Amino acid sequence: MIFGFDEGELKILLIKRKEAPEEDKWALPGYFVEKEEALDAAAQRVLRQMTGLEDVYLEQLATFGQPGRHALGRVITVAYYSLVKIDDFEPKAAGLAREVTWHTVHNLGDLAFDHAEIVAVALKQLRESIRLRPVGFELLPPAFTLTELQHLYEAIWETELEKRNFRKKILAMNLLRDLGQVQQNVAHRPAKLYEFDESRYRALEKSGFNFEVKENRR
Amino acid sequence: MIFGFDEGELKILLIKRKEAPEEDKWALPGYFVEKEEALDAAAQRVLRQMTGLEDVYLEQLATFGQPGRHALGRVITVAYYSLVKIDDFEPKAAGLAREVTWHTVHNLGDLAFDHAEIVAVALKQLRESIRLRPVGFELLPPAFTLTELQHLYEAIWETELEKRNFRKKILAMNLLRDLGQVQQNVAHRPAKLYEFDESRYRALEKSGFNFEVKENRR
DNA sequence: GCAAAAGTGTTTCATCTACACCCATGT
DNA sequence: ACATGGGTGTAGATGAAACACTTTTGC
Numbered sequence: 001m002i003f004g005f006d007e008g009e010l011k012i013l014l015i016k017r018k019e020a021p022e023e024d025k026w027a028l029p030g031y032f033v034e035k036e037e038a039l040d041a042a043a044q045r046v047l048r049q050m051t052g053l054e055d056v057y058l059e060q061l062a063t064f065g066q067p068g069r070h071a072l073g074r075v076i077t078v079a080y081y082s083l084v085k086i087d088d089f090e091p092k093a094a095g096l097a098r099e100v101t102w103h104t105v106h107n108l109g110d111l112a113f114d115h116a117e118i119v120a121v122a123l124k125q126l127r128e129s130i131r132l133r134p135v136g137f138e139l140l141p142p143a144f145t146l147t148e149l150q151h152l153y154e155a156i157w158e159t160e161l162e163k164r165n166f167r168k169k170i171l172a173m174n175l176l177r178d179l180g181q182v183q184q185n186v187a188h189r190p191a192k193l194y195e196f197d198e199s200r201y202r203a204l205e206k207s208g209f210n211f212e213v214k215e216n217r218r
Numbered sequence: 219m220i221f222g223f224d225e226g227e228l229k230i231l232l233i234k235r236k237e238a239p240e241e242d243k244w245a246l247p248g249y250f251v252e253k254e255e256a257l258d259a260a261a262q263r264v265l266r267q268m269t270g271l272e273d274v275y276l277e278q279l280a281t282f283g284q285p286g287r288h289a290l291g292r293v294i295t296v297a298y299y300s301l302v303k304i305d306d307f308e309p310k311a312a313g314l315a316r317e318v319t320w321h322t323v324h325n326l327g328d329l330a331f332d333h334a335e336i337v338a339v340a341l342k343q344l345r346e347s348i349r350l351r352p353v354g355f356e357l358l359p360p361a362f363t364l365t366e367l368q369h370l371y372e373a374i375w376e377t378e379l380e381k382r383n384f385r386k387k388i389l390a391m392n393l394l395r396d397l398g399q400v401q402q403n404v405a406h407r408p409a410k411l412y413e414f415d416e417s418r419y420r421a422l423e424k425s426g427f428n429f430e431v432k433e434n435r436r
Numbered sequence: 437g438c439a440a441a442a443g444t445g446t447t448t449c450a451t452c453t454a455c456a457c458c459c460a461t462g463t
Numbered sequence: 464a465c466a467t468g469g470g471t472g473t474a475g476a477t478g479a480a481a482c483a484c485t486t487t488t489g490c
Binding site: 033035036037038039060062063064065066067074076078 | 251253254255256257278280281282283284285292294296
């Protein structure tokens with residue numbers, strides 16, 4: 001699964017299959033693991049083939065192996081999900097795909113095979129994951145505003161957060177570096193741009209710090 | 219992986235292999251998935267064959283598929299872990315096993331294949347899991363004391379907790395039912411026995427309650 | 437009566453929550 | 464000058480942390 005964030009919405013990259021079974025249905029991108037290939041390497045390879053991206057956040061999710069989940073025989077899927085910065089690439093149809101596009105993650109409609117279930121599991125994990133680890137930043141451009149970050153959490157949690165407390169909480173963690181720059185050409189007071197300070201996070205983590213964002217609803 | 223809790227220690231059930239490769243090394247119990255068997259069903263089957271137990275907590279952990287991790291060919295392992303009440307059964311050697319015994323989970327020594335890595339991943343997940351969900355009770359007998367529960371957390375987290383605050387926190391959740399019974403034949407004031415009220419937990423969960431045990435070190 | 441663990445209350449401090457107004461920019 | 468979102472401070476409530484002593488049993 002490839003997650004992205006754009007226009008305030010959590011998106012997922014789907015392909016429209018050009019082959020049976022499940023021809024013309026939307027499906028998760030994926031392909032077979034090679035004979036002597038590690039699972040992580042296979043996930044990275046498929047991701048690279050789909051997006052051209054390397055060095056992105058990639059994590060194993062779960063393995064799905066119900067008999068009968070694929071019409072042509074027993075297929076066991078080791079699902080991975082990755083978080084990408086959505087404007088780092090332009091989706092192009094290739095391989096199994098007739099079309100490749102971003103879909104808003106809520107209301108995906110029917111998906112091929114058991115892919116709806118896989119997406120549901122991924123979403124559940126993603127929601128937990130952004131709460132307890134600073135992975136949300138993987139979905140944002142290198143420089144972002146606090147409001148963008150808040151909208152990211154709101155999109156993933158499907159909730160609205162209280163602005164002042166969210167900002168206070170995030171800034172109090174001391175993990176964002178103020179870039180000294182502001183937005184350009186916006187018809188309102190321009191917001192400050194920040195970047196995530198990964199090295200500081202690693203240092204704090206070692207000394208027992210725990211990242212946590214509370215779900216402080218509005 | 220089969221976790222148990224006994225004598226204040228977190229234990230794991232290991233088999234001593236009676237066949238090459240890795241003969242006579244301690245290994246995680248496991249076996250092949252059948253041709254038309256679901257993964258969950260296979261995990262349950264292996265667990266039943268090892269312990270005779272059914273209806274226990276069982277959860278998929280992760281999938282391990284490095285080429286070369288098994289000497290005789292490519293083996294991909296879908297690891298599950300289960301939490302059992304340790305005195306519900308007596309381990310008996312069978313199948314691949316020359317011996318089957320409980321081992322204290324810290325300082326396991328060398329394990330067969332990459333099983334040490336699998337145990338490490340499981341431990342990490344178990345630590346998170348007992349913090350955020352009431353799964354610790356799966357490791358305790360149906361009636362337990364608060365001190366036993368505390369020792370369970372201490373064993374899994376490898377830390378010491380502050381007694382009063384731990385008890386206050388746990389009791390405040392209102393998830394334990396006082397059985398009105400006390401320990402028998404102990405050379406000190408007998409402790410009250412409690413049971414976990416699962417139906418109350420399910421109800422609270424639906425109305426937005428989140429189980430969480432803080433790591434309040436002593 | 438002594439050893440051993442069970443059980444309990446309160447104060448202090450930190451964090452969370454709720455809330456309303458001024459600021460900087462483009463048009 | 465107005466519309467738009469950016470940005471901030473504080474008081475009150477809540478929860479966490481730290482602390483020592485009394486109780487009940489077996490021997």
